[in-house]
Amino acid sequence: MAADLLVKLYTLPALEPVLAQQRAQGIEIRRAIAPEKHVVVNWIQREFGDLWASETEVAYSNTPISCIIAVENEKLIGFACYDATCRGFFGPTGVTESLRGRGTGKALLLACLHTMHTLGYGYGIIGAAGPVEFYQKIVGAIPIPDSWPGIYRGILKAEDHVD
Numbered sequence: 037m038a039a040d041l042l043v044k045l046y047t048l049p050a051l052e053p054v055l056a057q058q059r060a061q062g063i064e065i066r067r068a069i070a071p072e073k074h075v076v077v078n079w080i081q082r083e084f085g086d087l088w089a090s091e092t093e094v095a096y097s098n099t100p101i102s103c104i105i106a107v108e109n110e111k112l113i114g115f116a117c118y119d120a121t122c123r124g125f126f127g128p129t130g131v132t133e134s135l136r137g138r139g140t141g142k143a144l145l146l147a148c149l150h151t152m153h154t155l156g157y158g159y160g161i162i163g164a165a166g167p168v169e170f171y172q173k174i175v176g177a178i179p180i181p182d183s184w185p186g187i188y189r190g191i192l193k194a195e196d197h198v199d
């Protein structure tokens with residue numbers, strides 16, 4: 037059970053201090069670019085699996101690419117997508133497990149949500165939220181009643197998929 041969450045995009049915390057905090061640690065938060073697609077998608081597939089790799093490929097089909105990445109020492113350490121699974125949806129997102137807890141997930145989330153607000157969305161939706169407290173704490177997200185399995189109902193699985 038992983039409900040979708042609703043986020044007000046008109047009361048988001050400021051982005052620049054969060055980006056500055058990342059820069060101070062040597063972490064760049066920026067939009068992914070096309071020639072990196074194989075690197076980004078393969079990394080997501082290895083770290084987080086096929087479903088998120090597929091969703092990120094769709095983010096790569098948007099112009100501009102609706103995937104924001106975190107880079108440290110020229111290596112990918114995190115990613116976040118919007119407008120991938122559905123218009124107005126945030127996700128998937130993830131940070132390398134050993135590098136969590138430094139504000140990178142928050143910076144990726146806010147970079148995407150601010151972009152969505154600039155694009156004209158009033159609200160964002162966190163699709164099938166895992167760590168609900170993370171989204172509640174940073175952007176005051178609230179669960180959408182009866183939203184699971186929601187848009188994911190009847191999703192096809194690979195023939196060798198094991199739950």
Ligand SMILES: CC(C)(COP(=O)(O)OP(=O)(O)OC[C@H]1O[C@@H](n2cnc3c(N)ncnc32)[C@H](O)[C@@H]1OP(=O)(O)O)[C@@H](O)C(=O)NCCC(=O)NCCS
Binds near residue numbers: 138140167169173
């Ligand atoms: C969720 C995730 C992206 C967070 O990344 P992160 O870089 O560790 O997060 P941050 O360091 O930016 O955390 C920001 C704040 O949220 C809190 N937080 C982080 N993960 C949390 C969680 N799972 N539950 C509750 N709070 C959390 C942190 O304690 C921090 O609080 P603070 O600002 O008071 O210090 C990361 O844990 C992850 O990749 N998880 C696996 C993939 C996943 O579940 N993705 C989401 C799918 S919807």
